[in-house]
Amino acid sequence: MRALTTPEMLEVWERGLAESPLQRSLMLISAAAAEPIEATARLSAGRRDARLLTLREWAFGPHLAAVASCPRCGERLELSFRASDVRVEAEPEPAEMARVEVAGYELRCRAPNSLDLIAIAGHRDRAAARRQLLERCLSEITRERAPVTPVTPVTPVTVDQLPDEVIDAAVERIAQADPQADVRIALSCPQCGHQWQVLFDIGPFFWSEIHVWAQRILRETHTLASAYGWREMDILMMSPWRRQFYLNCISG
Ligand SMILES: [Zn+2]
Numbered sequence: 001m002r003a004l005t006t007p008e009m010l011e012v013w014e015r016g017l018a019e020s021p022l023q024r025s026l027m028l029i030s031a032a033a034a035e036p037i038e039a040t041a042r043l044s045a046g047r048r049d050a051r052l053l054t055l056r057e058w059a060f061g062p063h064l065a066a067v068a069s070c071p072r073c074g075e076r077l078e079l080s081f082r083a084s085d086v087r088v089e090a091e092p093e094p095a096e097m098a099r100v101e102v103a104g105y106e107l108r109c110r111a112p113n114s115l116d117l118i119a120i121a122g123h124r125d126r127a128a129a130r131r132q133l134l135e136r137c138l139s140e141i142t143r144e145r146a147p148v149t150p151v152t153p154v155t156p157v158t159v160d161q162l163p164d165e166v167i168d169a170a171v172e173r174i175a176q177a178d179p180q181a182d183v184r185i186a187l188s189c190p191q192c193g194h195q196w197q198v199l200f201d202i203g204p205f206f207w208s209e210i211h212v213w214a215q216r217i218l219r220e221t222h223t224l225a226s227a228y229g230w231r232e233m234d235i236l237m238m239s240p241w242r243r244q245f246y247l248n249c250i251s252g
Helices: 006-016 021-033 037-041 045-060 114-120 126-137 164-176 202-228 232-236 240-251
Strands: 063-069 076-082 098-102 105-109 138-144 154-156 183-188 195-200
Touching: 006 021, 006 202, 006 232, 021 037, 021 045, 021 114, 021 202, 037 114, 045 114, 045 202, 076 183, 098 164, 105 126, 105 164, 114 126, 126 138, 126 164, 202 232, 202 240
Parallel strands: none
Antiparallel strands: 063 076, 098 105, 105 138, 138 154, 183 195
């Protein structure tokens, strides 16, 4: 993967305007890694988000800023943190075929990827969504038999036969095995002392920054093209410092 140039990022932004947040994330990584979007969609959600965080760092630097409201008193908090604060220590191949033991069942499953998340997005029923997610990610379930039959100690089981609590526990465990997909920031309200956690989702966060950035770049391009008659691509290929220098010249 490499950093996207200004014209490349603008191009992804323009194409991504009509797409879903998940699709936008995949488009960014796919462009930066020069790989088909289908390959990007097969990354586990955590690996996908780790790549997005790297891209964000390359594009806008290591400092991140966000705002949050205290759920108890409504106080507005300005958050400032670094990419390294929300980066989970990379695992060599996280969650490839994690083994989960719950209530006498043994499950082997991989971490969910973007294709799995797209597939379950339509479900209104959370339990049905979790069941389908597990079904997609599962390679094997076995149930320990009573030790009366020593010849075959396990019997194969299907997802339909699993109780809800086993499904819930298994989905929790595979999420824990891919922690970059579920990053939480601990907050404390300076006004009332309330403490809580917020989910940090790099996909929508990065996209909203790109959206603001793209509109600023296009306005600057308009200003420079109007003043100097330069081609759009020539202006976009300038370093930000050089663009800013000419903008300063125009504003005197
Ligand atoms: Zn508060």
